[in-house]
Amino acid sequence: MRARFIVVLSTLLLMGAGSVPGPAQEKNPRLKALEQARYTLVEGVIRAVRAVPGTVIKAEAEVEKKKGGGFKVVYQVFLMNEGKIFLVEVNGNTGKVEEKRELRRRREEGREEEEGERGEREEKGEREE
8 A cells, every 4th residue: 555655646746746836737637637526535435435345455546538528537446345356436526436346357367377377387397207
């Protein structure tokens, strides 16, 4: 959690949030979108935990472009519940949960890769003998 916080702070500094307010900061529309969000990341996490009870693994704010122009703030919250990992997306402007889904693919792909590596190791072991 601490490393993620440092990364977020360094990203904000690169975006201009850590500098003295001026013309460069006023021109950054993504930063303006973050400032104009009605709900904070903490409130987004609380709403995500209400939607899917569990342990918060990671939470981050993303500024996405809208189709019609402009930007919207989306909070992505990763939760663990009963050994399963869920991603909950909360809109930073409305506070509504936009999406809840279970993340499975990576775990399954990882298992397939592990099984493939085991098979390769066994084949190499047989060839060396």
